[in-house]
Amino acid sequence: MMEAPLEDETPAGALAGIEGLDLGEKLKSSDEAITFMSSIEPAELLKCVFPDSLVTVSEGGRDLGQFSVTVEFARRVQQPCMLLHAQSQGAIDDSPCGTTVTAYITTDLEVLEEDYHEYVKLKGHSLDKRCHMVQHNGQMVIDKVTTVGEETAKENVSYPMSELRGLVTEGSNFLLMRLIALRKKAPEHMTFLSFDQGLHIVHTNFSELGLKQLEVGGETMDVFGLERIVHSVEDSSTTWQCYFLADGHLASRVQVGSPITMKILQLPSQLEKVGFEKIPLVWEEDMQMRSKFLDRKEELKADHASYLRQHPDIRALISDFLQFLLLRKPDDVFQVAREYFLPFASQRLPEPSLEAPSL
Structure with missing residues (x-):
């Protein structure tokens, strides 16, 4: 050394x-x-x-x-x-x-x-x-x-x-x-x-x-x-x-x-x-930390791929939204995203009441 x-x-x-x-x-x-x-x-x-x-x-x-x-x-x-x-x-x-x-x-x-x-x-x-x-x-x-x-x-x-x-x-x-x-x-x-x-x-x-x-x-x-x-x-x-x-x-x-x-x-x-x-530890050069990083990376990739296979509608939803953005080309992407996905929020189940039940 x-x-x-x-x-x-x-x-x-x-x-x-x-x-x-x-x-x-x-x-x-x-x-x-x-x-x-x-x-x-x-x-x-x-x-x-x-x-x-x-x-x-x-x-x-x-x-x-x-x-x-x-x-x-x-x-x-x-x-x-x-x-x-x-x-x-x-x-x-x-x-x-x-x-x-x-x-x-x-x-x-x-x-x-x-x-x-x-x-x-x-x-x-x-x-x-x-x-x-x-x-x-x-x-x-x-x-x-x-x-x-x-x-x-x-x-x-x-x-x-x-x-x-x-x-x-x-x-x-x-x-x-x-x-x-x-x-x-x-x-x-x-x-x-x-x-x-x-x-x-x-x-x-x-x-x-x-x-x-x-x-x-x-x-x-x-x-x-x-x-x-x-x-x-x-x-x-x-x-x-x-x-x-x-x-x-x-x-x-x-x-x-x-x-x-x-x-x-x-x-x-x-x-x-x-x-x-x-x-200072350069983690990319540390064998143990790099090994843990790569293992965790592969674990997350496999988990995400499994979730997408179980919910194929996600890909269709994201694809439609991207196509919508490219056609509109809005300046405020976040506002448009809020308006685009707002109808989906109304489809959620009603939240349970926070009031205490009467005895």
Whole structure:
């Protein structure tokens, strides 16, 4: 999210994430990673249900935008799950940019569906990336659309879910790191599966960075650090370093090699007292809200069509009135409509008397 280009040099250990590909071997998550996922308790997930709100700043301290993550309990196709929504909005070199991730995740961190949108709006040139993945018939189906200027490229791949055990995506990684931070310990050899920019299956590693002190809201706090490395088949790996407060709230987040940092300005307890500015929600880009809108739209269309079928005289009545208007072409349409439909009002049943019945 609001990433800066990394150097071409591949860090030591990056090859470990892609070794075996040339030999046709299938990558797998480590036993430690699978064990961690299967050990998640409902009480732990309950502690993860809260919002995070950070600001994005440049190396020189300039305010570039905002970053937020929310986690809540939800249902998808009648299946209980977690709904995660992460969003960054801002500008780099006065060019608007942002990223939105919405994911439906099971209680053992299996991704049911995820929608990813990234954009950079430059003068006379823009970049727009959209990626949607969803489980369907035992497969993870992924559709990606990349638009650069006027050119659009589409990609589509699918993988058997049996080959994606321990998958961690852009969305589920936020929930995974909250869980690790709340336990305050990352097991060694935490290697999961993920997808790179080319939609190849790659390794992603999580490891501890230990404790350090960070000033938040005028107070010096101990924060717990985690590092996430996402390997790539064709490009250099990407490394993120995140630090968390004791209650699991994200305190800082930075991509190694980038001059941009995301950090919390106030403690969550302080935010609850004074409140904080909410990031405007663009509902068309929110997968959950857009899905509800489309479902409701289809429901209303079906209901209206059913009503018209049951009352065919409505179409004839409206058709006659429109023909009447087009012939008369009146200036005051409302007055003419009142006079036109007045005879129909006289055909209504008499209203019941409002007087109280005599006893």
